[in-house]
Amino acid sequence: MGPVLAGVLQLLALxxxxxxxxxxxxxxxxxxxxxxKHLRVxxxxxxxIGADPDTEMRWPAYLRGVLAFSLAGVLFLYVLQRxxxxxxxxxxxxxxxxxxxxxxxxxxxxxxNWQSYSGEQAMGHVVQTAGLAVQNFVSAxxxxxxxxxxxxxxxxxxTGELGNFWSDLVRxxxxxxxxxxxxGALVLVACGVIQNFSGIHEVGQFMGGTQEWNxxxxxxxxxxxxxxxxxxxxxxxxxxHPFENPTPFTNLFEIFLILLIPFxxxxxxxxxxxxxxxxxxxxxxxxxxxxxxxxLMMWTEFSHHGPAFEAAxxxxxxxxxxxxxxxxSIFAVSTTLTSTGAVDSFHSSFTGLGGGITLxxxxxxxxAPGGVGSGLYGMLIMAIIAVxxxxxxxxxxxxxLGKKIGSREIKLAACYILITPALxxxxxxxxxxxxxxxxxxxxxxxxGFSEILYAYTSGANNNGSAFAGLNADTxxxxxxxxxxxxxxxxxxMVFVLALAGSLAEQKPVPVTAGTLRTDKPLYTxxxxxxxxxxxxxxxFPALALGPLAEGLA
Numbered sequence: 001m002g003p004v005l006a007g008v009l010q011l012l013a014l015x016x017x018x019x020x021x022x023x024x025x026x027x028x029x030x031x032x033x034x035x036x037k038h039l040r041v042x043x044x045x046x047x048x049i050g051a052d053p054d055t056e057m058r059w060p061a062y063l064r065g066v067l068a069f070s071l072a073g074v075l076f077l078y079v080l081q082r083x084x085x086x087x088x089x090x091x092x093x094x095x096x097x098x099x100x101x102x103x104x105x106x107x108x109x110x111x112x113n114w115q116s117y118s119g120e121q122a123m124g125h126v127v128q129t130a131g132l133a134v135q136n137f138v139s140a141x142x143x144x145x146x147x148x149x150x151x152x153x154x155x156x157x158x159t160g161e162l163g164n165f166w167s168d169l170v171r172x173x174x175x176x177x178x179x180x181x182x183x184g185a186l187v188l189v190a191c192g193v194i195q196n197f198s199g200i201h202e203v204g205q206f207m208g209g210t211q212e213w214n215x216x217x218x219x220x221x222x223x224x225x226x227x228x229x230x231x232x233x234x235x236x237x238x239x240x241h242p243f244e245n246p247t248p249f250t251n252l253f254e255i256f257l258i259l260l261i262p263f264x265x266x267x268x269x270x271x272x273x274x275x276x277x278x279x280x281x282x283x284x285x286x287x288x289x290x291x292x293x294x295x296l297m298m299w300t301e302f303s304h305h306g307p308a309f310e311a312a313x314x315x316x317x318x319x320x321x322x323x324x325x326x327x328x329s330i331f332a333v334s335t336t337l338t339s340t341g342a343v344d345s346f347h348s349s350f351t352g353l354g355g356g357i358t359l360x361x362x363x364x365x366x367x368a369p370g371g372v373g374s375g376l377y378g379m380l381i382m383a384i385i386a387v388x389x390x391x392x393x394x395x396x397x398x399x400x401l402g403k404k405i406g407s408r409e410i411k412l413a414a415c416y417i418l419i420t421p422a423l424x425x426x427x428x429x430x431x432x433x434x435x436x437x438x439x440x441x442x443x444x445x446x447x448g449f450s451e452i453l454y455a456y457t458s459g460a461n462n463n464g465s466a467f468a469g470l471n472a473d474t475x476x477x478x479x480x481x482x483x484x485x486x487x488x489x490x491x492x493m494v495f496v497l498a499l500a501g502s503l504a505e506q507k508p509v510p511v512t513a514g515t516l517r518t519d520k521p522l523y524t525x526x527x528x529x530x531x532x533x534x535x536x537x538x539x540f541p542a543l544a545l546g547p548l549a550e551g552l553a
Contacts, residue, residue: 003302003324003326004115004298004326006324006326006327007160007298007302007324007325007326007327007329007330008298008303008326010248010252010326010327010330011294011326011330012284013252014259014330015291016261016375017256018256018260019106020250021260021264022263022267023282024158024259024268024519024527025261025264025267025398026264026265026266026267026268026270026271026279027267027268027271028176029261029264029267029268030267030268030271030272031176031177032171032173032176033163033168033268033272033517034272035171038053038167038168038174039174041174041473042167042170042171042174044169045170045174046167046330046355048199048499048526049518050168051164051166051167052164052166053164053166053167054164054167055164055197056159056161056162056163056164057160057161057162057163057164057165058160058161058501059149059160059162059498059500059501060328060507061165061492061502062149062162062163062165063493063497063498064443065165065166065169066142066145066146066165066490066493066497067490069138069142069165069169070109070110070139070142070490071474073105073108073109073135073138073139074106074486075105075111076131077104077108077109077131077132077135077516078101078102078105078300079204080126080127080130080131081095081096081100081101081105081123081127082095082096082098082101082106082275083095084096084123084124085128087124087126087127088126089126089197090124090125090126090127091124091125091199091200091214093121093122093123093124094198096117096122096123096127099475099478100117101474101476102478102479102482103116103478103479103481103482104116104117104132105298105482106482106483106485106486107464107482108131108132108135108136108139108230108232108337109139109486110136110139110462110485110486110488110489110490111140111142111143111229111230111339111371111372111374111489112158112231112234112243112275112339112341112458112459112462112464112485112489113136113190113225113230113341113393113464114232114341114458114459114464114466114472114481114485115233115236115314115464115466116473116477116478116481118235118236118471119232119234119235119236120157120213120214120216120231120234120235120236121236125197125216125217128216128217128221128234128281129217129221130275132221132232133217133220133221133224133266134343135428136177136222136224136225136230136232136541137173137177137228137305138169138229138442139170139171139190139227139228139230140172140177140224140227140228140230140371140372140373141168141172141176141177142169142373143174143371143372143373143374144168144172144176144261144265144373145165145168145169145172145373145458146373146374146377146496147265147374147376147377147491148163148168148268148272148495149162149165149168149496149497149500150161150377150380150496150497150499150500151268151269151273151376151380152272152375152500152504153400153499153500153502153503153504154273154380154400154402154403154503155272155273155274156503156504156505157504157506157507157508158505158507159504159505160501160504161284161331161504162497162500162501162504164493173321176261177224177227177228177404178307180223180227180257180260181220181223181224181227183230183479184223184224184226184227184253184257184302184482185219185220185222185223185255185320186219188219188222188253189219189463191246191247191249191250192242192246192247192250193218193222193243193244193245193246193250194215194216194219194243195216195217195219196215196216197215197216197217197219198215198216199214199215200212200213200214201213201214201215202507204510206325207460211367213243213469213524214433216234217533218243218244219236221234221375222234222244222254222488223257225340225342226254226255226257226258226340226342227257227258227260227261227369228257228372229261229262229338229339229340229370229372229375230306230340230341230342230463230464231339231340231341231342231375231463231464232341232342232464233342237283238342238343238344239251239254239331239342239343239344240320240343240344240345242322245344246322247322248322248324248327249435251322251323251327251331251344252327253378254331254342254344255334256330258334258335258338258342259290259334259338259369261368261372262286262338262369262370262371262372262375262376263283263286263287265372265373265375265376266279266280266282266283266369266376269282269376269380270282273401275401277519278401278518278519279473279553280519281518281519281520281523281524281527282376282379282380282383284521284524285368285379285524285527285528286368286369286370286375286379286530287368288368288524288528289326289337289364289367289368289528289531290333290337290369291369292329293333293357293361293368294334294335295356296330296439297329297330297332297333297354297357298325298326298329298330298360298399299531300315300350300351300353300354300357301315301325301328301329301350301351301354302315302325302326302383303351305314307421315349315350315351316348316355317349318345318348318349318468319344319345319349320344320345323344323345327344328344328345330355331343331345332344332345332347332350332354332357332405332468333357333358335463335465336358336359336361336362336366336369336463336465337361337362337364337366337367337369337370338366338369338370338371339366339370339371339372339375339461339462339463339464339465339533340371340375340377340464340465341458341463341465342464342465343465343466343468343499345355345437346468347454347466347467347468348367348447348451348467348468348469349468350448350553352446352548352549352550352551352552353465353548353551355450355547355550355551356450356453356543356546356547356550357545358465359373359450359454359543359546360455360539360543361456362457362458362461363421363457363461363535363538363539363543364531364532364535365378365382365420365461365531365535366378366462366463367379367382367531368460368531373463374462378416381416381417381496382417382500382527382530382531382534383518383527384398384400384402384405384409384410384413384451384499385413385414385530385534386403386523386526386527386530387400387405387412387516387518388397388410388413389398389526389530390516390523391405391516393449394514396514396516398516399509399515399516400518401510401518402507402508402509402510402511403503403506403508404506408502409499409502409503410500412495412498412502413495413499414493415495416492416496416499419487419488419491419492419495420455420460420461420488420492421426421538421539423456423460423484423487423488424453424456424457424460424461424539424542427456427459427460427480427481427544428452428453428456428542429486430480431452431456431476431477431480432449432452434475434476435475437452437476438478440470440471440472440474441469441470442469442471443469445550446545446546446547446549446550447469447546447550448469449545449546450467450546450547450550451467451469451470452470453542453546454466454467455467455470455477455481456468456480456481456484459481459482459484459487459488460483460484460485460487461488462485462488462489465500471517493496529551
C-alpha cells in the first residue's frame, strides 16, 4: 500500500468514527446542559465552593464567575510551580523561575498549553498531576460553559439570563470530560502508553553517555490533553514521543479525541436552539474547511519537488516514521484548526506552504472545528458576521436564529474578531523590531519571521503548538506570550458573553419570506467564504512575509 493511499484510508476511517459518535454524544451533551437535576457528587462540589447552581445569571455575573475562577487557577498554578523544589514527588526538580511559572500558569488556565520548557526535565509528578492535569479539565469546561451561554442567548426570550456558570462548569467536568477521559486513558494504556509514578531511570548508552527517562501519569494526561483540546505534552517531544503515542492506532485515536467534542457540540447547539438543521449547517461549514485543509496539507507534503523528496516519497523531514506523511498531515491540520497544539511532527520542518497551512488554521480563529467550546462560539460569531454581510447585500435587517443583529450585536462581534489579530500582529512587530527577541530565532529570513509569527499566533489563539525553531524560554517571550494567551482567551469571552446577554434580552422575530435561511447549503457557502476572506484580509501581508515567501522561493 502506497503512503498516499494509507493517508486517505486513515482520513476516511477517522471521518467514519466521528460520524458514528456525532449523534449520541451531541444529544447527550444537550441533556447535560439542559437538565434541572444535580448528581450527588455535584451537590458536594457546590457545597464545597459555596455556589448555588440553580441561580440564573445575567451576562455580567456569568463573566465574573469565569474570570474569578480563572484568576484563582492562575494564582494556584503559579504558586505550585514556585514551590516545586520543596514539594514531595517532584523528582528532584527545582522550583520554576518566575517568568516561566507565569507563562505556564497563563498557558494551562487559558487552555493554550504552550510550553517553553521540557516537561521531563522540569516538572515533577505533583505539578503535572495536581496542577497541569487539573487545568486540562477545568479550562476545557470553562470554554464549553461560555459556548453554552451563547447558545442560551440565542434560545432565550426577553430574560437576559444565561444559566449558571458554576453548574455549567461542574457538569462539563463531572458528566462529560472525566468519563470520556477515563475511557480514553484505558484505551491508551492498553495500547502501550505509560501510566505510573516512577522516578528517573538510566536506560543505557546513547552516543557515549547514559540516557535517562522518567515515568509519569502519561496516559491519563494524554487523554484529557487531546479530548479537552489542550495540547501540553508530558514530554518535550509531545505526541511524537513513544511513551505518549506509541503506534499508528494511538495516533489516529488521539486525533479522534481532539475532534470528538468540537464536531459533536454542533448537534448540541442545534438541539438547544430547537433546530437540528442549524447544527448541521455549522457542522458542514467546519467539516468543509477541515477536509479542505487536510487535502491541501497532504498535497503540499506529498508533492515531489526535487530528487530528495522524490526518493523519500514526500517531505519526510520532521515526520515520525511510525506515522508517515499522511497521518502527520492529518494530525497537524487537526491540532491547528482546533485549539489543541499537540504535535506528532515538527511543524517547522514542513514545507514552506505546509507550515503556512498550520499558521492559517490558527489564524482562522481555530473554528473548524475549533477548541472545546471556543470553536462553537467562534463559529457563531462568524455566522453573525455572515448574515450581516448578507443583509447589506439585500438591504434587509440581518437576523440569525430569530434574533435581529443590530448595531450593538455587530459591534460586539467585530470586537471579537479584531482582538486576536491585533494581539498577534502587535506582539510580532515588537519582537521583530527589538534586538533581543530576534536572537532567539534559529533561522533567518522568511522562516525566522515565521517562527516569531507562529509563536504569537499560537499564543493569542490559545493553540499552544510551536514551530520548533524558536528559543521561547526567555523573559521576553515568557512574559509577552503569557500576556497574549491571557488576553487572547478572556477578552474575547467578554464580547461573547455580552453578545449572549444582548441576544437573550430580545424577543424572537417570526420567520418571513424575506428571512435568510441559515440552514441551507447556500448559507454554508457564504459562511465559508466569509471566514476565508476575513482571515485573508487580516493576515495576508504577514503570511506573505513568512510562509508564502518561503514556499514560493
